[in-house]
Amino acid sequence: QSVLTQPPSVSGAPGQRVTISCTGSSSNIGAGYDVHWYRQIPGTAPKLLISHNNIRPSGVPDRFYGSKSDTSASLAITGLQAEDEADYFCQSYDTGLSGYVFGTGTKVTVL
């Protein structure tokens, strides 16, 4: 069972901004562990999108922005495009479980 909670789905029209939340607790995000974000197109492997809260790997457009505060984190996608339709997962570390944890996942739909 995931310890990081995300909304099951978010949607927006092309060009709009959407935000995905990732809510944790004092044993993971609140303990100061970094949050990373992955994008997964169904049937394919996850791909790193944002690392260490707000760092975009090479090739990731600046339409994707990550942030972290207290026990939660957020991924914002601006200028939504049809190609952004995918599942998005946050990831951190949990000191209570002594292991990496992933969020429940959010499906982004472009209307």
Place this chain on the structure above:
Amino acid sequence: EVQLVESGGALVQPGGSLRLSCAVSGLMFSSYAIIWVRQAPGKGLEWVSGISGTGSDTDFADSVKGRFSISRDKSKTTVFLQMNSLRAEDTAVYYCAKAASGPMIIAPDSFDVWGQGTMVTVSS
């Protein structure tokens, strides 16, 4: 180009065993930790296990502790996940992924290269 290629997935009966392989190429094999992550059909991602670059440190999720083991063979540049006493709930696509930071299993790490996954089905 860094590549990870999983193999070994199959249909296995409950209680059976299976060994997954993750062939690594395009990097200094001992320089990066490798993890296994699984995804049950229609579900989210679950971290399963990790191994340091030298193989001296390993870690497991509680759900597989005592049943799974992990190892790496430098000569074959391959990481193995040995799965014993398999249960229906182990049914999933298993991915291996490379730690972004280096050879240690460290809490803040992200995983920047993933394999394509291999399917494990546990059913009678």
